[in-house]
Amino acid sequence: MRALLALLVLLLLPVAGAHAQGDPPGVKGLFLLTDYPSQTVRAGEVTTIRVKVNNAGLVPQPLALALNGVPAGWKMDLLGGGRPVGSVMVGVNQEVIVQLRVEVPKDAPPSPHNVVLTARGPLGQQASLPLTLTVGTEAPARLSLKSRLPSLRGTPRSAFEYTLTVGNDSGKDLTVALAAQGPANFQSTFTEGFGSSEISSIPVEAGQTKDIKLKVTPPRDVRAGDYPVLVKVAAEGATAELRVTLQVSGQGRLALSTRDGRLSGEAEIGKASAYTLVLTNDGTAPVEEVELSGTVPANWKIEFDPKSIASIAPNDKKEVQVLVTPADKAVAGDYMASFRAVARGEQASADFRIAVTTSTLWGVVGIGIIAVALLVLLGAVVRFGRR
Amino acid sequence: MPPSAARRQGSPFTGIGPVFMKELADHLSSVRMLVLALFVIAFGAFPVASSLQTLRTVVDPNSFLFLRIFTLEPEQVGISFVAALNFIIPLMAIGLGFDSVNGEFNRRTLSRVLSQPIYRDALLLGKFLAGVATFAVVLVALWLIVLGVGLLLLGVPPRGVEVARGVGFLVVAVAYGGVWLAISMLFSVLFRSTATSALCALGLWLFFFLLWPQLASAIVSGVAPGEIRSVEDYAALQDLAMGLMRLSPGTLFSEAVLGLLSPETRTLGPMLPAQMRGAVMGAPLPFGQSLLLIWPQITGLIAGMIVIFAAAYVVFQREEVRA
DSSP: OHHHHHHHHHHHHHHHHHTOSSOOTTOOEEEEEOSOSEEEEETTSEEEEEEEEEEESOOOOEEEEEEEOOOTTOEEEEEETTEEOSEEEOOTTEEEEEEEEEEOOTTOOSOEEEEEEEEEOTTSOEEEEEEEEEEEOOOOOOEEEEESOOEEEEOTTSOEEEEEEEEEOSSSOEEEEEEEEOSTTOEEEEEETTOOSEESEEEEOTTOEEEEEEEEEOOTTOOSEEEEEEEEEEETTEEEEEEEEEEEOOOOOEEEEETTSOOEEEEETTSOEEEEEEEEEOSSSOEEEEEEEEEOSTTOEEEEESSEEEEEOTTEEEEEEEEEEOOTTOOSEEEEEEEEEEETTEEEEEEEEEEEEOOTHHHHHHHHHHHHHHHHHHHHHHHHOOO | OOHHHHOOSSOTTTTHHHHHHHHHHHHHHSHHHHHHHHHHHHHHHHHHHHHHHHHHHSOOOOSOHHHHHHHOOOTTTOSOHHHHHHHHHHHHHHHHHTTTTHHHHHTTOHHHHHTSSOOHHHHHHHHHHHHHHHHHHHHHHHHHHHHHHHHHHHOOOOOHHHHHHHHHHHHHHHHHHHHHHHHHHHHHHHOSOHHHHHHHHHHHHHIIIIIHHHHHHHHHHHHSOSSOOSHHHHHHHHHHHHHHHTTSHHHHHHHHHHHHHOTTOOOSSOOOHHHHTTBOTTOOOOHHHHHHHTHHHHHHHHHHHHHHHHHHHHHHHHSOOOO
């Protein structure tokens, strides 16, 4: 019976190969499959081999799994779903994955070993999988680190993004720790390829490369100059280094305020009121050609003295007088005006609340009218009084 | 008559004190005064109670909560406290003044008073000042009652600026009452019959309240050009209409009260769109600016009161008082 089945398997195998896609209806039998039946394991390490148990057209039965030829001192386990298993049960035309965990002792001699995995059912169905495991020497971990654009240029406000390629030149998967060393107060973060989450380490499969992104943010007040950042990657004793450079060019930054920071003032109707604006450059490069302008309610007049400033050095202040004249027909109350300073590539603005007051002249006139009325009364008293 | 011959010695206002005190005592103890005070309280209590109820239940975003007691128009009543006062103050003033001179004449006490060392100047001014003082007493009492009830029911104390605006409102109200007191005294000097003077004063009051708004708008529509071409035309018409309306003391009072008790009032006339641009709406004016805004109204009330009193004075001085 068993020989018959094996024969059947042998006969049917080429047919199965010919119909690689899907389960050909004619093929029946039980198969044990793995991608690499002959592979290298390392002494002192654990290797996991994936084995597929395939049932083509047979009645599902529990299949006992057995290992033959396990070398002395080796520890081999069959795992299914994370737990040790002794048998599998596969549905018709389905497959179950079993993991063969191989623990090789440290002092295993470098030689090939043959291990046979068999699956056997109660009705005599059987399949076997011979595996050849060769104990190989351990290749040391090796990493490489490259950057296509190792030097970037920008302003203190731009983010410097370097695309780095981490290569794992060793024979096993490595988790690579990432580190960047820059000048004080430089912020550096790593992100994966196009991802957005920050990472501190990244797994790289053996022989593969991965692209990571290094983003360096210089402090806002950094002076112009070249700043190196040393990128280090490390995994299991292997390291690689790369030096990238930030070329920071200075940038001016305008701020518009008043001397005491108060952004409100009073103005009388029809009269010019002067406010002192303070233009500050808290950037790292001079701000050139600063033009001042303002928006005021309709029919108001606004004048700046001076109208433009040629240049403001970094950390320097310039004072500007602004004369605001409310319209003659303005009514009392609060109004919003805004002042703007525009330089090359830079601008600042400030909203200013102006409380418009009316002249007290009419108040005096009113008192005068009352006084005139009193004079009329007094005149009447003088003329007709004391009767 | 030659002035030097008619002149007598001493100040024309000798004896003003006794006249003032006697008149004040008469006013405050008279049944007429009691009736008038009850009248005012009845008219004022309803709007105040309703607006307090509204203020207690509805969250008012206005920061001048106390002033809202005066200006709020409750839904149930449809008239605010100040609007009620605008209507009722003239009635009270007329009630106090319509028989001040001709009543004495008819009771034949005028010549008896004037035979004392009291000049006519002192008599008239004393009567007028006593009327104004009575008025002020009633209004201050009313104002304090409203403030106290507001304090009790709202549970927040008024701010200093609210009190200042309230005091300004009191002054305006007293001046408004003074105008009507002077008018009623003028009629009491002009006519010998108390009924005639009362009728004339009440007639003028009704004229200003009922007829004058219609008449003013009729005049404006008569003056108005066939079509209004620009905003300026419209504003000019509005100015004319408001100018006519301001001949009525009631309009002056309500505008002055609006400026005082609604601090966000920026202007009493029409506001052009160009003037609105950039304005922060709803921002209250400082007290001084509000006062400046309504200063013409206050001036008009006070000066009008003085001028009408002067007219009454002139008529009284020329009158024959012996009967």
